Amino acid sequence: MAAPGIARIGIQRYWRRDVPVSDMGLFPVxxxxxxxxxxxxxxxxxxxxxxxxxxxxxxLNCWDLVEHNKYVGPRPSDPAIAxxxxxxxxxxxxxxxxxxxxxxxVFYNILxxxxxxx
Numbered sequence: 001m002a003a004p005g006i007a008r009i010g011i012q013r014y015w016r017r018d019v020p021v022s023d024m025g026l027f028p029v030x031x032x033x034x035x036x037x038x039x040x041x042x043x044x045x046x047x048x049x050x051x052x053x054x055x056x057x058x059x060l061n062c063w064d065l066v067e068h069n070k071y072v073g074p075r076p077s078d079p080a081i082a083x084x085x086x087x088x089x090x091x092x093x094x095x096x097x098x099x100x101x102x103x104x105x106v107f108y109n110i111l112x113x114x115x116x117x118x
Contacts, residue, residue, distance in 0.1 A: 022099025024107050026114075032091035039087035039094045044068050053111045055088050060095065060111060062086035064104075086111065 029039060040063060049064040065083050067075045076083050082104050086095040097107040 022097065022103040022107075024095070024097045024099075024110070026095040026110070027093075029092050029094055035091065039091050040085040046074075051108065053108075054115050055093060056115070058089040060086050060088050060093065060114070062095070062108075062111070 029035070032039070040061075042063065042065075045063075045068065046066040047063050048066065051062045051064075053060045053062070062084055063086070065085060067083065069075065076098075080101055081099065082097060082101040084097040084104065084107065087093070095107075095111060097104060
């Protein structure tokens with residue numbers, strides 16, 4: 001998790017406790033064949049951007065999304081917030097980012113570095 005300091009978001013947002021917090025996760029999917037749905041279902045989502053990274057002999061595909069729910073509306077609803085979901089070709093690895101769009105470069109740099117030990 002990450003949160004920007006007061007100088008990056010301004011005194012008003014900080015004072016109102018409206019601090020954008022970023023959350024990211026990366027983890028293996030132990031039994032992808034047993035999943036009933038794909039790691040990243042794209043049905044009903046608006047894809048803002050796509051990126052792909054090398055992950056061993058396959059690709060890690062990422063989608064910057066706006067999910068749409070007829071009961072609660074779009075997620076995220078603030079354009080300053082990003083929702084990025086990633087899945088390997090074989091669905092055995094999943095990564096996500098949810099938070100301040102200014103932190104997405106850090107997330108992508110982590111994904112680029114995944115092959116550094118292989």
